[in-house]
Amino acid sequence: MSEQTPGTQEREVDVVVIGGGSTGENVADRAHRGGLGEVVVVEDELVGGECSYWACMPSKALLRPTAALAAARRVPGAAAAATGEVDVQAVLERRTSFTSDWDDSSQVEWVEGAGLELLRGRARLDGERRVVVTGADGGTTALVARQAVVVAVGSTPKAPPVDGLDGVRYWTSREATSSRSVPPRLLVLGAGVVGSELATAYRRLGSDVTLVAGSAVLSAFEPRAGELVADALREEGVEVVTGPRASSVERDGDEGEVRLTLDDGRVLVGDELLVATGRGPQTGDLGLETVGLEPGQALDIDAAGQVRGVDGRWLYAAGDVTGLAPLTHMGKYAARAVGDVVAARARGEADGEPAPWSKHATTALHRAVTQVVFTDPEVASVGLTAQQARDAGLDVRVVELDIAVAGSSLQADGYTGWACMVVDESRSVVVGVTFVGQDVAELCQSAAVVVAGEVPLDRLWHAVPPYPTISEVWLRLLEAYGL
Ligand SMILES: Cc1cc2nc3c(=O)[nH]c(=O)nc-3n(C[C@H](O)[C@H](O)[C@H](O)COP(=O)(O)OP(=O)(O)OC[C@H]3O[C@@H](n4cnc5c(N)ncnc54)[C@H](O)[C@@H]3O)c2cc1C
Numbered sequence: 070m071s072e073q074t075p076g077t078q079e080r081e082v083d084v085v086v087i088g089g090g091s092t093g094e095n096v097a098d099r100a101h102r103g104g105l106g107e108v109v110v111v112e113d114e115l116v117g118g119e120c121s122y123w124a125c126m127p128s129k130a131l132l133r134p135t136a137a138l139a140a141a142r143r144v145p146g147a148a149a150a151a152t153g154e155v156d157v158q159a160v161l162e163r164r165t166s167f168t169s170d171w172d173d174s175s176q177v178e179w180v181e182g183a184g185l186e187l188l189r190g191r192a193r194l195d196g197e198r199r200v201v202v203t204g205a206d207g208g209t210t211a212l213v214a215r216q217a218v219v220v221a222v223g224s225t226p227k228a229p230p231v232d233g234l235d236g237v238r239y240w241t242s243r244e245a246t247s248s249r250s251v252p253p254r255l256l257v258l259g260a261g262v263v264g265s266e267l268a269t270a271y272r273r274l275g276s277d278v279t280l281v282a283g284s285a286v287l288s289a290f291e292p293r294a295g296e297l298v299a300d301a302l303r304e305e306g307v308e309v310v311t312g313p314r315a316s317s318v319e320r321d322g323d324e325g326e327v328r329l330t331l332d333d334g335r336v337l338v339g340d341e342l343l344v345a346t347g348r349g350p351q352t353g354d355l356g357l358e359t360v361g362l363e364p365g366q367a368l369d370i371d372a373a374g375q376v377r378g379v380d381g382r383w384l385y386a387a388g389d390v391t392g393l394a395p396l397t398h399m400g401k402y403a404a405r406a407v408g409d410v411v412a413a414r415a416r417g418e419a420d421g422e423p424a425p426w427s428k429h430a431t432t433a434l435h436r437a438v439t440q441v442v443f444t445d446p447e448v449a450s451v452g453l454t455a456q457q458a459r460d461a462g463l464d465v466r467v468v469e470l471d472i473a474v475a476g477s478s479l480q481a482d483g484y485t486g487w488a489c490m491v492v493d494e495s496r497s498v499v500v501g502v503t504f505v506g507q508d509v510a511e512l513c514q515s516a517a518v519v520v521a522g523e524v525p526l527d528r529l530w531h532a533v534p535p536y537p538t539i540s541e542v543w544l545r546l547l548e549a550y551g552l
Pocket residue numbers: 087088089090091092093111112113114115116117118119120121123124125126128129190191192193221222223224242246263351354355387388389390394395396397398399400
């Protein structure tokens with residue numbers, strides 16, 4: 070079925086990438102570098118997507134100054150020099166500079182410099198290989214892809230079933246990462262990654278924060294990681310309410326205080342409400358029904374990123390829209406595989422589904438996802454949690470210990486941290502690692518090499534951690550394992 074719009078221009082190109090976020094940009098770049106000349110990126114909003122303007126970059130920019138201050142205050146000698154107040158305005162301005170004040174010119178320059186074509190507008194699938202793009206002026210362009218259409222449209226926040234929510238103004242992560250001021254009282258609903266990070270940021274910038282979690286804090290991680298982050302948030306003065314769920318919300322006008330009623334009868338009051346209860350694929354209005362798929366669903370992909378359930382090997386997807394590992398770096402990893410496989414298949418290579426860990430496969434999306442949660446303590450995780458490993462039927466042994474090595478005690482007085490290693494005993498390899506503590510973010514990549522490399526434990530023993538660093542925790546883990 071084709072849209073017959075008067076004045077529609079029709080063009081044939083090699084590849085159409087729908088969505089110019091971090092994932093889409095990388096798919097397009099790899100496909101072009103692989104030899105495909107006409108690669109079009111369709112973007113409806115800002116080139117660079119969520120990560121650059123309303124997610125990773127601004128949220129980390131809001132967190133970093135107060136993390137640096139807290140770290141200095143834990144080191145006698147430095148602490149004496151760090152006695153002033155946070156300069157909130159300077160923090161907000163630095164955040165704004167990281168988003169280029171929500172201007173995407175430099176990213177547009179990059180796209181064009183990379184030899185790609187940018188088409189501004191809203192894209193919809195319109196049957197096999199066809200994409201119809203509606204521009205801001207209402208004009209439409211129909212693109213027909215000779216090689217592939219790649220969907221990289223990302224995700225949007227999910228609204229939880231709370232009575233009255235659709236009738237009040239509230240913050241999603243977009244408003245929370247782009248706010249020009251700090252609300253005196255902030256209610257945060259949802260204690261996943263977004264809720265925990267932004268509760269930390271706003272508390273340290275001066276808000277009275279109440280964090281409401283229907284489940285445990287950071288419930289997708291090892292339980293101990295969530296407990297340590299919840300303890301730290303409480304110590305900083307955040308009221309952490311776990312257990313009861315929000316049942317209704319009301320607000321006096323647009324600017325008045327917001328009242329959140331919990332199902333145990335408690336009423337919490339704030340000046341802003343941040344709803345951070347997860348994200349879902351942005352596929353409701355993408356024309357999925359024109360290719361036999363159900364609108365609103367995540368796109369189910371095979372190991373090469375090809376969308377299952379669509380014939381003819383032309384539709385691919387990567388990034389948040391797949392529902393797998395919704396993280397910038399994991400989306401870009403999938404993007405590299407998809408861009409490469411599309412180009413290889415155009416050359417008549419890379420037939421069939423790639424083998425695990427081979428060049429065009431996205432195996433790490435299932436077995437070696439890396440993630441850092443930038444709370445204080447940080448959480449750095451790779452691969453499977455102990456529970457996920459058990460659920461996968463592996464022969465699991467878990468080694469866990471507090472991080473107490475020379476490197477950590479030098480890093481901060483009273484350093485507290487925790488490490489956990491999940492071993493698949495049948496293969497004697499590590500399938501999951503979690504570190505919790507100040508400055509563990511940079512340990513994440515060592516764990517990624519161990520998990521993705523499937524380094525045998527008796528060889529890992531020979532990877533000697535330098536002294537005195539926090540990396541020495543690897544040695545302690547292996548000793549606790551029995552090596
Ligand atoms: C508050 C917050 C903090 C985060 N922090 C981190 C972090 O520290 N590290 C990390 O790795 N991840 C982080 N993430 C996750 C990260 O932001 C996402 O995983 C990443 O942005 C997904 O990239 P994407 O390209 O798949 O989607 P997006 O960045 O959402 O890009 C999709 C693009 O497609 C466009 N689009 C959508 N539909 C259409 C259409 N029909 N036509 C044309 N264009 C369309 C959109 O405008 C958008 O630009 C964070 C997320 C949030 C919410």
